[in-house]
Amino acid sequence: MFDSTCKFIAATFAQDMATWLLGKPIDLTELKPSELSLEPIRADSLIFLQSEDLVLHIEFQTEPKEDIPFRMLDYRLRVHRRYPNKQMHQVVIYLRKSNSELAQQTVFELPQTRHQFNVIRLWEVEYTELLTAPGVWPFAVLGKGGDNETVLRDVANRIDNISNQTDQSNLAASTAILAGLILNKRLIQRILREEIMKESVIYQEITASAREEGFSEGIEQGIEQGIDRGKQQGEANLVLRLLHRRFGQVSEAVSEQIRQLPVEQLEDLGEALLDFENEADLLNWLAK
DSSP states (O other): OHHHHHHHHHHHTHHHHHHHHHSSOOOOEEEOGGGGTOOSOOGGGEEEEEOSSEEEEEEEESSOOTTHHHHHHHHHHHHHHHOTTOEEEEEEEEOSOOOOGGGGOOEEEETTEEEEOEEEEGGGSBGGGGGSSGGGGGGGGGSBSSOHHHHHHHHHHHHHTOSOHHHHHHHHHHHHHHHTTTSOHHHHHHHSOHHHHTTSTTTTTOOHHHHHHOHHHHHHHHHHHHHHHHHHHHHHHHHHHHHHHHHSOOOHHHHHHHHTSOHHHHHHHHHHGGGOOSHHHHHHHHHO
16 A cells, blocks of 8 residues: 555656656656566556656565565666666665665675665655655655654645645645554544545545545555556546647547546557557547
């Protein structure tokens, strides 16, 4: 649940993540694991974001695992095989404090082979560094240097001042879920208003009865469906942006038809549109 929420944050606020991890607001789009021959994989803990010359690979982990260093090398080689001219920045972000030596590992070694990657242990990061961009705010409560409840209230106040309602609800919901790693659920409920959170794609599938039974139970029932819906909406937005660049603004009816496509068809359309010569090709594809 926590790893999936982090992946949702990274996909939804990719530019903010780039600013935090790379030091500059690069425009990034999601790179599908299928493009790297990574199927089947446990995809809820990692995300690949790419620009024209760089791939940002983020692996979110609640607990350290022995196979992480090897996974970093494996993914690096797969990206190099697919995009030999692109730089790659890899980072493992550990969410919950751990004394395990595994959380300290930044290298994978074999005889005559050595691969380095970056590691961020959020409990060692000053919380103020996580307040520099809205897309990073949900992680601030897991940082160091402040009272956790006070930091959560600070984040909640910042979220209340966001004018974009979709961003506001997504940030509130994501913050609530990650805060659950270290704070009492009832406290979180008091600080983050439910009327904002329930509009988020990661909360909107929570039923009224589940909410009555408790904050934690509601998250468990709604998170999977909500993440799937968020992924579908993000994929549709990406396809529409690509179409706009190629052919200009498409009609509202066509846009709505695209927004209703399942993720698998959206991925197919994203590949097919590279061969389209005009909007008629798009309409023919949608009519199939």
